Amino acid sequence: MIDIREIIAVIMIALGILFLVISAVGMLRLPDFYSRLHASGNSETLGMMLMLLGFVVYEGANLISFKLIFIFLFVFIGNPIGTHILSKTAFKTGEPVWTKDKEGGGK
Amino acid sequence: MKARYYLKLVIFLFVFWILLSGRFEAKFLIYGVLTSLIASYVCMPLLMLKSADGKNEYFALDFPVWRLVLYCLWIFWQLITSNFALARAIVSPDLAINPRVVRFKVEMDNPMALTVLANSITLTPGTVTMNVTDDGIYEIHALTDDAADGIRAGDMQRRVARLFGQDETFVMLDGADSADNADRGEKGAAADGAGSAEGGMI
Incomplete structure (x- = not known):
């Protein structure tokens, strides 16, 4: 007899892995530095969140779950800061923005 | 105090x-x-x-906790829905993206509110904060049309202002790319001066 909690946990972890894979695909397919940041920074946050929530569901309500939630909160606060620092540095050093009508950069 | x-x-x-x-x-x-x-x-x-x-x-931590909880729940919801949209754009065969730079200005005195707003914008997929000046001008890189429209609607700016009890002063400054501004006519022309200054900087 499989526990219903385990099924939910597995579904959440699988979804998390799916988002991590999509983030990797986006890294390869998107055209320039800024749009790649979208893929690496954001899909990863959601993938991480789903995986950790899956662990929390699997673990049940105890102290380890709280610690997992703390890990998630730190990623939740820290990940956008890292993304922002990268994009700000690129912006300050004049990295061109790829747009649809002018391929290859510039504005 | x-x-x-x-x-x-x-x-x-x-x-x-x-x-x-x-x-x-x-x-x-x-x-x-x-x-x-x-x-x-x-x-x-x-x-x-x-x-x-x-x-x-x-x-830095001077805001009502229940408002923070409500705001976090809303951000989670935004994170999930817009991440699905972004994932669909990434895996679609023709790569349905339209990157551009969107600029807007908010006048909030509290530096923590500015930080939370910049962080929330980066956290929402499809938009990354590129630069924030001391005057409160935000330069946002938006990946898709929906993401740019979300910034223009100003929902997030209002919510952050409410969270910190600041006055809501949200003004859209149009981006430098004129092709994007064609559909908004006179608004694009009005911000042309700002746009060319921006172009010179990049």
Whole structure:
């Protein structure tokens, strides 16, 4: 007899892995530095969140779950800061923005 | 006023201590109270933030907790829905993206509110904060049309202003790319001066 909690946990972890894979695909397919940041920074946050929530569901309500939630909160606060620092540095050093009508950069 | 901030910080750190240690013997609780007191004494100068003109001082954690919880729930929901949209754009065969730079200005005195807004925008997929100036001008890189429209609607700006009890002063400045501005006619022409200055910088 499989526990219903385990099924939910597995579904959440699988979804998390799916988002991590999509983030990797986006890294390869998107055209320039800024749009790649979208893929690496954001899909990863959601993938991480789903995986950790899956662990929390699997673990049940105890102290380890709280610690997992703390890990998630730190990623939740820290990940956008890292993304922002990268994009700000690129912006300050004049990295061109790829747009649809002018391929290859510039504005 | 300052005592209230100390109390808030000490309670916050003590709850954090209990959750991490998970033990309720008197020895550990006393250790916890002492460390919380020392840590908040050391950290308090770092958490008092000066506004951009240096006139006012704000405590970094000075907002109602229930509003923060509501805001976090809303952000989670945004994170999930827009991430699905972004994932669909990434895996679609023709790569349905239309990157552009969107600019807007908010006038909020509290530096923590500016930080939270920049962080929330970066966290929402499809938009990344590229630059924030001291005057509160945000330069956002939007990946898809929907993401840019979300910024233009100004929902997030309003929510952050409400969270920190600031006046909502949200003005859209149009981006430098004129092709994007064609559909908004006179608004694009009005911001042309700002646009060309921007183009020179890049």
